[in-house]
Structures are given as C-alpha cells and as structure tokens.
Amino acid sequence: MLQFNNFRKSYGYHPILEIDRLAIESGIYWIKGVNGSGKSTLLKSIGGFLFFEGEILLNNVSVKKDGVAYRKMVNFADAEPIYPEFLTGWEMIALFAKAKQASPGQESYFIESMKMASYLSNAVGSYSSGMLKKLSLVLAFLGKPKVILLDEPLITIDTESLSILCQWILKKHEEESTTFLLSSHQALNEELLVKSRILLVDQQTLTVEQ
C-alpha cells in the first residue's frame, strides 16, 4: 500500500536516506534506528512535509502529484508538537475534526480514556509537555486515515497513558485496518509488540525485518 520508488532525501549535500524500491503492506510497524539515522525524516517525508527526490505512493496516490488526496489519507503526530499557544485544546480538536472529516463525537473516546477533559478548555500555551503530547495523539487519531504516523509517541506521557495509547493503536488497526508507523527508542508494550513488525533505518536506508 505504501510504495517508495527511487526515494532520496538529503539536507543540502548531506544524504540522509535512499530507498530504491520498497513496498510496505498494511500493518503496525515499529521504526527503529539510532539517533540521527533518519526516522523523523522518514516520517515527515511520508507525511508530505518535506521535499525529496523520487516518489512515495499510498494506494497508488502520489504525495507529489496528488498531494491533497494523499494527505487526506495520512495523519501525523510530531515528536515535539507545537501549536498556536492561544488556541484551546477544544479549538484544536474542532479544527482537526473538520479538516479530517471526523464523525461527530469521535474525539470523546480518546478524551475520556486519557482523562483530558479537565484541561481542554485552557489555552495550549499552558499545557505541560505530556498534556500537549496527549492532545497531539488525539489529533492524529481523528478521521479515518489509512496511515497514522507517530514520531516518538511514548515520550513524556505517563505509564497509564502509555498503555491506553497502545489500546488506541490496536483498536484503530483492528476496526479500520489503519496502518501505523511509529518510531520509538522505548520498547512497545507486549500486546503491541506481538502485532508489530520492525522497520529498520540503518546505513541510510530502510528495511522491513521479517
């Protein structure tokens, strides 16, 4: 479903990733690689946020040639999310729900399970890093994307939220066949681990471990 053709990403003259040809089937993938290997660069490229050479296709839709249709199918949560400080959590959720054509009330399950209602009326600028992270995760789950990209989703959230996030991932994958690509230096919990395959970013390329 996700296809790389002659993908090349550099920053200036510094090559970061080269993927000649690779197909990634639907599933849950744990992206591993040492610091600076290119995991965030990979996720941002798939998300359509970075310029690169070559092609990335999702269900045969090209991020370059049909960016609008492509981006409708892909949600992304940044490792260190930054939002306008003056907006409230509710306003951010309303904005994303509209953009992602979420069904009415879709956010309720996520907000309730992570007990976020008490602070969503406050401006985002007042949030702790964990509160902000949880908001970014809710936003990434809105709508019915084919792929959800999560860059370091496990950092800053507390232990209880961590296992709830794993449940969100498993549920969304089971119910909507959503593919997940998530990078993490921390090990995934056991339940998620058994359902995951590993994508290794190493020596400037990407391989799917069997």
Ligand SMILES: Nc1ncnc2c1ncn2[C@@H]1O[C@H](COP(=O)(O)OP(=O)(O)OP(=O)(O)O)[C@@H](O)[C@H]1O
């Ligand atoms: N905007 C940028 N300009 C120039 N170089 C960059 C930029 N962003 C990343 N890099 C470089 O690209 C390489 C890959 O960075 P990237 O953030 O993708 O790695 P990563 O695997 O996500 O790292 P980490 O595990 O530390 O988060 C690094 O050498 C980094 O210095």
